[in-house]
Amino acid sequence: MLQAVPDVQQALVKTHRLTIVVATPLASTLGQLKENIVSALNQFEDEENAAGVPKVSDVGDFEVCRLNVSTNKYIIISTSGANAKTTIKDAGLKGWEKLFLRFKDEE
Numbered sequence: 001m002l003q004a005v006p007d008v009q010q011a012l013v014k015t016h017r018l019t020i021v022v023a024t025p026l027a028s029t030l031g032q033l034k035e036n037i038v039s040a041l042n043q044f045e046d047e048e049n050a051a052g053v054p055k056v057s058d059v060g061d062f063e064v065c066r067l068n069v070s071t072n073k074y075i076i077i078s079t080s081g082a083n084a085k086t087t088i089k090d091a092g093l094k095g096w097e098k099l100f101l102r103f104k105d106e107e
Contacts, residue, residue: 008023008026009088009093011096013037013064013101014101016052026087029086030064030079030087030091031079033064037101063077063079066093067100
């Protein structure tokens with residue numbers, strides 16, 4: 001018996017001290033995923049600042065990465081330019097995949 005593929009995936013987005021779960025429809029784009037992450041990070045500003053998470057005001061303040069388990073290195077998921085319009089499904093992101101944020105310097 002075939003199981004239906006869910007329309008929405010959960011992504012575990014991790015900082016160095018915080019993990020948030022972001023629900024993302026498969027048809028949404030990587031750009032929309034970053035917007036959802038900004039919204040989630042800014043939802044509880046006081047608690048996040050206490051957790052040591054840098055303040056994020058724009059999708060350009062951070063990069064989304066995934067871990068390559070065979071090399072144990074982080075790979076940046078390109079979300080700029082035309083790649084921002086790539087869907088979650090086409091990017092190969094799987095349900096409950098751990099994504100990592102790399103914050104850019106404020107300078």
